[in-house]
Amino acid sequence: MNQKIWLSSPHMGGTEQNYIKEAFDTNWVAPLGPNVSGFENDLENYLGQDKKVACLSSGTAAIHLALVQLGVKLNDEVICQTFTFCGSSNPIAYQGAIPVFVDSEPETWNMCPKHLEEAIKDRIANGVKPKAIIIVHLYGMPSKIDELLAVANKYQIAVVEDAAEALGSTYKGRQCGTFGDFSILSFNGNKIITTSGGGAMVCNTEEDKKQTIFYATQARDNAPHYEHSKIGYNYRMSNISAGIGRGQMEVLDKHIGLRRDMNAFYTNLFKDIKGVEVQKQPNADFYSNFWLSCILIHEDAPFTKAQFQEAMDAENIETRPLWKPMHMQPIFKNAIYFGDHLSQTLFEKGLCLPSGSNLQQTDLDRIKKALNKLL
Numbered sequence: 001m002n003q004k005i006w007l008s009s010p011h012m013g014g015t016e017q018n019y020i021k022e023a024f025d026t027n028w029v030a031p032l033g034p035n036v037s038g039f040e041n042d043l044e045n046y047l048g049q050d051k052k053v054a055c056l057s058s059g060t061a062a063i064h065l066a067l068v069q070l071g072v073k074l075n076d077e078v079i080c081q082t083f084t085f086c087g088s089s090n091p092i093a094y095q096g097a098i099p100v101f102v103d104s105e106p107e108t109w110n111m112c113p114k115h116l117e118e119a120i121k122d123r124i125a126n127g128v129k130p131k132a133i134i135i136v137h138l139y140g141m142p143s144k145i146d147e148l149l150a151v152a153n154k155y156q157i158a159v160v161e162d163a164a165e166a167l168g169s170t171y172k173g174r175q176c177g178t179f180g181d182f183s184i185l186s187f188n189g190n191k192i193i194t195t196s197g198g199g200a201m202v203c204n205t206e207e208d209k210k211q212t213i214f215y216a217t218q219a220r221d222n223a224p225h226y227e228h229s230k231i232g233y234n235y236r237m238s239n240i241s242a243g244i245g246r247g248q249m250e251v252l253d254k255h256i257g258l259r260r261d262m263n264a265f266y267t268n269l270f271k272d273i274k275g276v277e278v279q280k281q282p283n284a285d286f287y288s289n290f291w292l293s294c295i296l297i298h299e300d301a302p303f304t305k306a307q308f309q310e311a312m313d314a315e316n317i318e319t320r321p322l323w324k325p326m327h328m329q330p331i332f333k334n335a336i337y338f339g340d341h342l343s344q345t346l347f348e349k350g351l352c353l354p355s356g357s358n359l360q361q362t363d364l365d366r367i368k369k370a371l372n373k374l375l
């Protein structure tokens, strides 16, 4: 059997182990240390806009702490993009709050500004103003940020920007992960860079960063003993993981270039095949890291989605359906929803294809061959 071709697997740059070795040599084997502050520095420099970064144990933890700091409590309502991974929305439930799901627009597949406003108006008419809006840049594609922020500002609602899949993507030249009141990143094993597992909160002020770290380290008050006047969490990143992150930062831009090459490969591969649409950037304002390359298989394609998946599977090539919308998930089946079910169509027609920065020409040849065999 041929080696498996994965959607997105870790791709080390080579210097990661130096940072880890240094951590061992200096005994900084703890959820703090020089790699943590070094990685935070690297991210702050990369993102620009004078942002402050706090490294955490996961992207999901970062979203949770954003909601905590925005004062989201029991029975508050929080608006969230429905077309996303559950890491975006589960923290709403952690707080005992109520999710209100908003569907996507067709150009970026992210939250539709019109449906967002419709949702806000409806909830206000019902006597509950949403506490926060969670927007996502899915698969690395920047959402229609200006339009979404205009709606959020009009109603004075805080924005949590989920840039877990979008590190290195830009909107009008500005880095994704710098647009929210709080923004979050993920360094899980399958993301554009990885720390084996981890995440970060991107903050607007040093004070917000301090508060984030306070909540992420069990909310210990300033006292000689352990004194607690707030509920905290154990969400800080370890100095070992952060060492991997520092090495990964050295190759981030190179890896983004390779992911974008993968997208160009698929655009070319499917260009003459009727009914197969490769996700693309709407215009020059949107620069995607193309974390994953995605296709839609329409009715007039020469094969069905199932046939395509089967053909790839037979050659040990991984494919995966697009995210199943949150409002269709059993855990959120009674949730309030606004939209016209575009995300359901995307889920039904769409697939993610192998997109890693570590794919070789021989892998591309195998993918091409598997497609030709199917045709």
Ligand SMILES: *Cc1c(COP(=O)(O)O)cnc(C)c1O
Binding pocket: 057, 058, 059, 060, 061, 084, 085, 086, 087, 088, 136, 138, 162, 164, 165, 185, 186, 187, 188, 198, 199
């Ligand atoms: C990966 C991901 C998260 C969560 O990040 P973890 O580090 O895995 O907890 C949140 N939102 C989106 C869109 C993601 O892809």
